[in-house]
Amino acid sequence: MRRTHAPSFTRNALWLTLLLLVALLIQACAPAGPAAPAAEQGAAPEAAAPGEPVKNALGKELPADAAPLDQQVLVFPYSGWKTFTTVDFFQAVYERADALSDILSDSLVRLDKDFQPNPGAATEWSVDDSGLVWTFKLDPNLMWNDGTPVTADDYVATFQYGADPAHAWDFSWYYQGVIKNWTQSVNGEVTPQEIGVRAVDANTLEFTTETPAPFLPAMLVYSNTMQKRALEEHGGFYNSDPATSVSAGPYKLVEWTKDQRLVYEINEQYKGTNIPYIQRLVVTNIGQPSQLLPAYEANEIDFVNGGGTLSPADFEIIAADPALNEQYHPHYGDFRTYYFAFDNTQPPFDNPLVREAFAHVLDRDAITANILKRQGIPAYSFLAPGFPASNSAAFAETWPLDVEKAKQLLAEAGYPDGEGFPKLTLKLRSEGPAPTAVAQAYASALKDTLGIDVEVTNMDFKAYMDEMNAKPTQMQFTLISYGMDYLDPSNMLGVFLSGGRHPWSNADYDALVKEASAFLGDPGERTQMFQDAEKILVDDAAFVFAYHQTPGDMIKPYLKGPSLEPDANGVAAWHWPGFSSFSDLLSGVYISNDVSDYRQAPN
Amino acid sequence: MARYLLGRFAGILIVFFIVSVVVFLLMHAIPGGPYNEDKVPLSPEAKANYMRKYGLDRPLVEQYVLYMGNALRGDFGVPFQSPTETVTGLIARTWPVSASLGFAALLVAIPLGLLLGIIAATRQNTWLDYAASATSTLGLTVPNFVVAVWLVLLFAVQLKWLPTGGWGEWYHYIMPVVALALAPMALTARYTRTSILEVSRSDFIRTARAKGLSGRQIMTRHTLRNALIPLITVLGPQIPNLITGTIFIESIFRVPGLGKFFVTSILGRDYPMIMALLLLVAVVWSVVYLITDILYTIVDPRVRLGKSKS
Numbered sequence: 001m002r003r004t005h006a007p008s009f010t011r012n013a014l015w016l017t018l019l020l021l022v023a024l025l026i027q028a029c030a031p032a033g034p035a036a037p038a039a040e041q042g043a044a045p046e047a048a049a050p051g052e053p054v055k056n057a058l059g060k061e062l063p064a065d066a067a068p069l070d071q072q073v074l075v076f077p078y079s080g081w082k083t084f085t086t087v088d089f090f091q092a093v094y095e096r097a098d099a100l101s102d103i104l105s106d107s108l109v110r111l112d113k114d115f116q117p118n119p120g121a122a123t124e125w126s127v128d129d130s131g132l133v134w135t136f137k138l139d140p141n142l143m144w145n146d147g148t149p150v151t152a153d154d155y156v157a158t159f160q161y162g163a164d165p166a167h168a169w170d171f172s173w174y175y176q177g178v179i180k181n182w183t184q185s186v187n188g189e190v191t192p193q194e195i196g197v198r199a200v201d202a203n204t205l206e207f208t209t210e211t212p213a214p215f216l217p218a219m220l221v222y223s224n225t226m227q228k229r230a231l232e233e234h235g236g237f238y239n240s241d242p243a244t245s246v247s248a249g250p251y252k253l254v255e256w257t258k259d260q261r262l263v264y265e266i267n268e269q270y271k272g273t274n275i276p277y278i279q280r281l282v283v284t285n286i287g288q289p290s291q292l293l294p295a296y297e298a299n300e301i302d303f304v305n306g307g308g309t310l311s312p313a314d315f316e317i318i319a320a321d322p323a324l325n326e327q328y329h330p331h332y333g334d335f336r337t338y339y340f341a342f343d344n345t346q347p348p349f350d351n352p353l354v355r356e357a358f359a360h361v362l363d364r365d366a367i368t369a370n371i372l373k374r375q376g377i378p379a380y381s382f383l384a385p386g387f388p389a390s391n392s393a394a395f396a397e398t399w400p401l402d403v404e405k406a407k408q409l410l411a412e413a414g415y416p417d418g419e420g421f422p423k424l425t426l427k428l429r430s431e432g433p434a435p436t437a438v439a440q441a442y443a444s445a446l447k448d449t450l451g452i453d454v455e456v457t458n459m460d461f462k463a464y465m466d467e468m469n470a471k472p473t474q475m476q477f478t479l480i481s482y483g484m485d486y487l488d489p490s491n492m493l494g495v496f497l498s499g500g501r502h503p504w505s506n507a508d509y510d511a512l513v514k515e516a517s518a519f520l521g522d523p524g525e526r527t528q529m530f531q532d533a534e535k536i537l538v539d540d541a542a543f544v545f546a547y548h549q550t551p552g553d554m555i556k557p558y559l560k561g562p563s564l565e566p567d568a569n570g571v572a573a574w575h576w577p578g579f580s581s582f583s584d585l586l587s588g589v590y591i592s593n594d595v596s597d598y599r600q601a602p603n
Numbered sequence: 604m605a606r607y608l609l610g611r612f613a614g615i616l617i618v619f620f621i622v623s624v625v626v627f628l629l630m631h632a633i634p635g636g637p638y639n640e641d642k643v644p645l646s647p648e649a650k651a652n653y654m655r656k657y658g659l660d661r662p663l664v665e666q667y668v669l670y671m672g673n674a675l676r677g678d679f680g681v682p683f684q685s686p687t688e689t690v691t692g693l694i695a696r697t698w699p700v701s702a703s704l705g706f707a708a709l710l711v712a713i714p715l716g717l718l719l720g721i722i723a724a725t726r727q728n729t730w731l732d733y734a735a736s737a738t739s740t741l742g743l744t745v746p747n748f749v750v751a752v753w754l755v756l757l758f759a760v761q762l763k764w765l766p767t768g769g770w771g772e773w774y775h776y777i778m779p780v781v782a783l784a785l786a787p788m789a790l791t792a793r794y795t796r797t798s799i800l801e802v803s804r805s806d807f808i809r810t811a812r813a814k815g816l817s818g819r820q821i822m823t824r825h826t827l828r829n830a831l832i833p834l835i836t837v838l839g840p841q842i843p844n845l846i847t848g849t850i851f852i853e854s855i856f857r858v859p860g861l862g863k864f865f866v867t868s869i870l871g872r873d874y875p876m877i878m879a880l881l882l883l884v885a886v887v888w889s890v891v892y893l894i895t896d897i898l899y900t901i902v903d904p905r906v907r908l909g910k911s912k913s
Contacts, residue, residue: 080854081867083685094639095684168652170639176646187648237687258685258696259859260770287768287857291755295767298759462635462872469644485642501643 057266058250060275067558067593070601072279074559074591076100076579077286077301079309083259089222090162091236093171097262099305100283102580104239104247105150106272108136108205108223111583113567113575115487117217120581121150121225121272122205131212131520132180136220138203141271144227144248152199157228160185160192161236171222174485178219180208212518214526215488221582222486224249249581250276260285274581277561277590281579282602293317296554297324299599302591303559303574307333307551312433315373318554330374330552331573334483335384335492338376338435340426340442340544343476345503348422353413355541359399360406361445362544371437376547381538382492384548386569389489389530395538403449410450418451426454427478429468430461438546439479473503481549489530490517496537504542509533558595563588608893615889622885623674623878627667630869630877637683637872657683659874670878680875684867690879694861698883700770701848701860707776708783708845713838716788720795721822727800735792742789748851751782755855768857779856783849787841794837798830805829831902839895843887 054062056069066072076099078084086092087101096102106121122136142150162169163185176183180196196208209216227246230238238244245253250270255263262283266276286295289309295301304310306328310318318324340358342349349355364378377385380395407417415421424446426439436458443454454477459467467474482501485491493513498505516529537543553574555564563585566572577583638645638653645653654660658669673680679690688696716739723735758778759767769775802808803826811821848862861880868876899906 080857081863083682083864083867085685085687094641165648165652166656168649168656170653172649173643173645183646186652187646188652240687257859258688260857284769285857285859288854290752291767291855291857294755294760298763298767300767460635461870463633465640466634469640482642495643 056277056279057268058270058275060277062277063560063590063592065560065592066277067591067595069279071593071595072277072591073282073602074278074280074303074579074589075282075284075301075602076303077292077295077305078283079289080259080285080287086237086240087253087262088226088236088239089171089224090158090169090226091239092169095170097283100262100264100281100579102224102582103251103264103281103586104245104249104253104581105154105224105226106139106142106249106274106581108138108155108220109217110274110581111221111487111575111577113563113583113585113588115575117221117487118584120274121223125217127214127216131214131518132209134207134209134216135200136205136207138205139272140203142248143269143271144246145252145267145269146246147269148229149202150225150248151202151228152205153202154225154228155205155223156197156199157231158223158226159197160195161226161231163195164192167236174219174222177211178209178213178216180210182210212520214520215486215490215517218488219486219491221577224581248272250274250586251281274584274587276587290314293554296556299556300602302556304554305551305574305578306553307549310552310554315375324554327554327557328374328552329555329573330550331571331575332384332386333549333551334576335387336481336483336549336551337379337382337384337492338438338479338481338546338549339379339382340546341475341478341480341502341504342542343473343503344542345472346476348413348415349476351413352541353409354415355544356399357406357409357413357450358446359541359544360402360409361449362399362442362546363401363445364547365401367438367441367547371441372434372547374550374552375434376549379545379548381534381545382496382543383489383530383534387484387489387492388487389527389534391531391534394531395535398538399541399544406450415450418453421450421452423453423455424477426456427464427467427475428456428458429464429478429480431458431479435479435481442479442546468501479546483549488517489527489534493530493533493537496542502543504540506536506540506542509536512536556595556598558592558598559589560592561589611893611896615886615893618885618889619882622881623671624667626878626881627663627670630872630874631663633869633872635872637874670875674878674882679879682868682876683873684871684876690875693864693876694879694883697859697861697864698848700858701853701862702846704776704779704783704853704858704860705842705845705848707780709787709842711780712784712787713791715784716791717795717827719788719792721799721827723792723796724799724803725822732796735796739789739792742785743793745785746851747782747786747849748855750785751778751852751855754778754782768855770857770859775856775858779852779858782852782856783845787838787845790837790841791834794834795830798833799826802826802829828902832899835895835898835902839891843884843891847884847887 054066054069056062056072078097078099082098084097085095087097087104089096089102108120108122109117110120112118121139121142123139125134125136127134138150138152144150161167162172162175163182165186165188172186176186181190181194184190185192185195198206200206207216230244230246234244239253240256242253242256247253247267250267250272251264252267254265264281266279284301286292286301290311292304292309293314296304318328342355344350344355368376368378380398381392383390383392385392410418426443428436428439439456443456446452446454482492482495490513495501496504496509497513498510512529512533516526516533519526519529555574564572567575575583575585579586636659637657638650651660658666670680677691682690682693685693719735719739723732726732755767755778758765765774765778808821808825811825848860850862850866853860853862864876865880868880
């Protein structure tokens with residue numbers, strides 16, 4: 001083979017120069033955060049004279065340390081795995097954008113950072129003596145941005161849409177058994193027009209419930225209305241296109257680029273009381289969760305919803321960086337509890353001694369210290385501390401870690417040292433790293449202490465639910481979680497009612513939970529009934545409660561405002577249910593002028 | 604040739620039919636459905652509403668005939684995961700994105716790979732050869748999603764030259780194309796090098812040299828042309844993978860392409876999308892193999908298609 005002479009030094013230098021040039025070109029042409037001209041941002045702000053307070057398009061005065069109006073832009077990530085199709089709760093809960101949905105109209109009630117239901121679209125409400133008929137007075141000022149008023153008819157149409165069998169709403173179970181005739185409508189036995197939601201007059205809405213439901217206001221957090229006219233003219237997806245979208249909420253939809261981003265701007269015609277500081281909202285596709293932290297560090301997003309999305313590696317990065325560590329805010333999330341569940345209708349778990357032995361083996365402190373770290377606290381019962389009627393401390397000693405006792409119980413049950421005990425499969429529902437590690441830790445504890453072989457399997461979500469919901473269930477042994485839908489024990493404890501998620505069935509428990517749920521008397525007495533019910537649940541060792549999830553969010557330090565200051569429990573965080581019309585968080589956050597150290601106004 | 608092509612098209616149709624039946628049966632055999640039971644089990648009535656809404660309450664055979672009948676008329680249904688558009692519309696929206704990325708990667712990978720391969724072959728056992736070989740080994744052994752993460756950390760988080768991801772501007776192509784191109788480039792380089800070295804030792808090259816052709820003439824007219832044949836075999840299958848979207852690269856760089864739908868459709872039991880995507884993949888592979896076979900005849904005149912038993 002002929003060899004030409006090796007390239008000279010000059011040739012190498014040429015390559016190097018070229019490379020450098022390319023690098024420079026990239027740097028020059030592709031600024032990390034392409035800045036948009038201020039004039040394009042939201043409603044044109046009126047220039048304030050120096051020293052005068054700045055007001056936004058809704059006339060809300062910005063705090064003294066707020067960044068200029070064109071910087072009042074909040075950028076949220078959403079997981080790019082999902083193609084979301086709607087921003088309306090009543091269209092499809094599980095097809096919504098997982099950030100910034102439900103802001104195109106007001107809910108009847110909204111929560112403050114202490115989870116108290118306060119007036120939203122409804123200015124006041126009352127219930128009659130029977131406890132069955134509720135009257136909600138609507139704020140008469142509310143307007144759609146097409147100039148028409150928001151009326152009780154809009155709310156009625158929205159609820160009827162939810163109960164329509166042809167719509168097959170994915171959350172229709174939520175109002176089942178609560179709103180009168182709801183179940184019958186979903187089942188096609190009565191028409192949606194016959195459900196217990198009715199307009200008394202333009203501004204008066206009436207709900208009739210099947211049984212007394214003192215929790216109805218808390219439940220009606222999910223009542224952001226759709227517009228009757230748009231629903232009839234364009235169908236349930238009218239808000240999926242800015243051309244047909246109509247808003248009575250604090251924001252209006254201005255852009256929806258599928259699989260890329262959603263953009264909202266402040267709705268100058270908003271007449272409600274949840275008045276925001278932020279002018280413009282951008283929801284951007286962030287691809288897979290592993291990209292959340294890099295995008296956050298590159299100042300492309302202002303917020304990371306940490307619930308289950310940050311990985312153990314991310315947490316290591318956060319822990320190692322003091323600045324990031326300060327921006328991490330743990331909170332209650334949706335009061336989610338992870339628990340081990342057995343099929344107690346079949347051997348070996350039909351034997352209470354076996355379940356008790358299992359309950360004594362779980363080392364919650366070790367799991368919290370070594371696996372969960374900041375992502376969870378030990379659970380001794382189902383209702384997490386901070387949740388109404390939570391009685392966590394009282395159960396701390398019901399099933400303490402006690403290996404000797406566990407061995408003894410298992411021997412009494414007929415399986416000394418695990419002899420003759422069937423091999424188990426501990427199934428998980430498509431879980432992330434933390435619950436998987438918890439399951440593995442428990443499995444190895446069962447092997448080490450009781451001599452029971454347990455294989456851990458993390459299943460495909462739907463295949464799991466299929467086995468779980470089969471009648472009779474095919475789920476012998478599992479680790480699963482539940483997070484609340486609304487802040488009342490009736491919701492969380494309802495999970496264990498007979499005929500629900502698990503085969504476990506207890507008549508006393510059912511009676512107590514049902515009675516307490518509908519109880520109209522002294523709230524203290526009601527709480528006691530729920531606590532008695534929970535005691536049955538815990539004492540029976542029907543389930544081994546493992547941990548309460550305490551997710552955290554990354555919040556840029558330039559996000560400030562009353563909503564982010566400590567709540568009654570001293571927790572300063574981005575509280576559930578987040579930035580939407582379900583919460584007044586939306587009106588209590590602004591961008592401070594520190595933002596200039598981080599980014600330019602995103603376009 | 605025409606007869607050969609006709610035969611091949613008939614073959615593609617048969618593949619299409621078999622794939623459709625197998626996929627249809629398999630996807631309906633997976634437990635679960637498009638309904639959502641995250642929170643509580645659905646009541647039988649609520650589940651029935653859902654099945655009725657999506658036409659899943661009918662017998663499987665009827666569903667198949669209906670789907671394929673519509674599909675042959677160009678209607679692949681409505682994706683369960685994105686009911687505001689049609690399957691055809693969704694693919695028309697996302698496939699060009701994936702395809703443009705894939706072609707861009709090929710445009711970078713093949714010339715660069717050839718160049719690296721030629722350099723390595725012509726400077727065999729010099730530092731250039733070692734450098735080229737090291738690069739291509741790295742490209743082949745490090746998965747592209749790892750490279751992608753390195754690129755993000757370096758260029759977006761540390762240097763802040765590029766955004767971590769996104770779509771719509773030319774610079775959004777840079778990192779995904781580099782990550783995607785690395786493996787096919789390495790593959791091309793390695794095969795080019797081996798192939799050239801092998802061809803250079805053959806008699807006709809010695810003849811060409813003997814008749815006084817320059818090194819460059821020998822390389823372009825004789826060596827490269829003959830070295831290309833194995834390369835076509837290897838590169839062919841790279842193309843369908845690259846142009847139908849790659850889940851990891853697209854999700855890391857937030858490219859709104861087709862890639863993720865291969866996963867989300869199955870996880871969400873989105874039957875119309877699963878069918879459409881797998882039929883699409885079957886067609887793309889068939890066509891790419893057909894083109895590869897035709898290319899052989901162009902590169903090597905000795906290859907004759909359709910004339911069996913010579």
